[in-house]
Amino acid sequence: MIPFLDLKKINEPYETAFQEKLKVVLDKGWYILGDEVKEFESSFAKYCGTQYCIGTGNGLDALVLIFKAYIELGKLQKGDEVIVPANTYIASILAILQTDLIPVLVEPKLETYNIDPDLISKKITSKTKAILVVHLYGQLAEMDAIHEIAVANDLLLIEDAAQSHGAFFEVEGQTSKAKGANAQAYSFYPGKNLGALGDAGAVVTNDYELSRTIQSLRNYGSETKYYNDHIGVNSRLDELQAAFLNVKLSYLDSDNELRRVIARRYLAEINNDKIVLPYWDLSSNHVFHLFVVRTKNRTELQDYLNRNGIQTVIHYPIPPHKQKALSEWNDLSFPITEKIHDEVLSLPISPVLTADEVDYIITVLNKY
Structure with a gap:
């Protein structure tokens, strides 16, 4: 895994x-x-x-x-x-x-x-x-x-x-x-x-x-x-x-650059019309704390990746205005926010992710 x-x-x-x-x-x-x-x-x-x-x-x-x-x-x-x-x-x-x-x-x-x-x-x-x-x-x-x-x-x-x-x-x-x-x-x-x-x-x-x-x-x-x-x-x-x-x-700047190297590969090599990749202008305004994709069938994609030995996380499954703690906001409507929270899935990205692991993640995603 x-x-x-x-x-x-x-x-x-x-x-x-x-x-x-x-x-x-x-x-x-x-x-x-x-x-x-x-x-x-x-x-x-x-x-x-x-x-x-x-x-x-x-x-x-x-x-x-x-x-x-x-x-x-x-x-x-x-x-x-x-x-x-x-x-x-x-x-x-x-x-x-x-x-x-x-x-x-x-x-x-x-x-x-x-x-x-x-x-x-x-x-x-x-x-x-x-x-x-x-x-x-x-x-x-x-x-x-x-x-x-x-x-x-x-x-x-x-x-x-x-x-x-x-x-x-x-x-x-x-x-x-x-x-x-x-x-x-x-x-x-x-x-x-x-x-x-x-x-x-x-x-x-x-x-x-x-x-x-x-x-x-x-x-x-x-x-x-x-x-x-x-x-x-x-x-x-x-x-x-x-x-x-x-x-x-x-080591922060060098670690961030390693994250960007992986992000560039994901953006260039993931080619699947079921998956929406994040926007990035390739400048230093992004340090890829998370690499977040979107898909209409998130549960299906997450299960597929898990079966293939790739762990993912959802950031975040429930928007703030739908949280129980903020029940007075639960009837509010923020459709863009709700769409994001329904569709996002975070892929592995870190300074210690190997090139072989990145290869494998891209291959598995392209076969989805």
């Missing part, structure tokens, strides 16, 4: 370095917000082209803390509306709800699965104060157009970058990871392109006041021990997870 994602194999090259980092942390005897966290925050901020990085317990908390901080700073207040893609993992929406803000769902483009900029303006009201963009499956949304809308309407622009580590724009031969947002939230869940060995997350931003407020909020609302300026939470990047991330960060 070709696994969908072999995390053990992905992390095997780093085992010696992990052991060395573990010894460093144990020898120092400092386990919370120590040197490894400081090093990762500095390195990841530099990698992202931002001034500040604040490590958090996970990606959801990173999003929540952005909204909490803006409320503390008076730039948002409870009851404000936040535009968010209807086609996303539920965490994007939970972050809005957990800070007493109101999600306003907008359909994606079927081609890219990302939020449709042409539909955003139609959902803006006097209560709209922010746009939360999600770079789904590792492909950047159309940030130039979305940034123009945000500026024209004086809206905060926040990115859920949990699946797009290392994606960047190419403009006139230059590359840029800065996407025009006020803040970006990352997840380092083990299966991400830059994955820890447990939960971890971060916020990156160029806004000093926002960074200081999030830094306080993640640590009980305190900058100085036992002195609390805000009603905070406990969501700090773990020292050991930061140590592991420090090992893996320098």
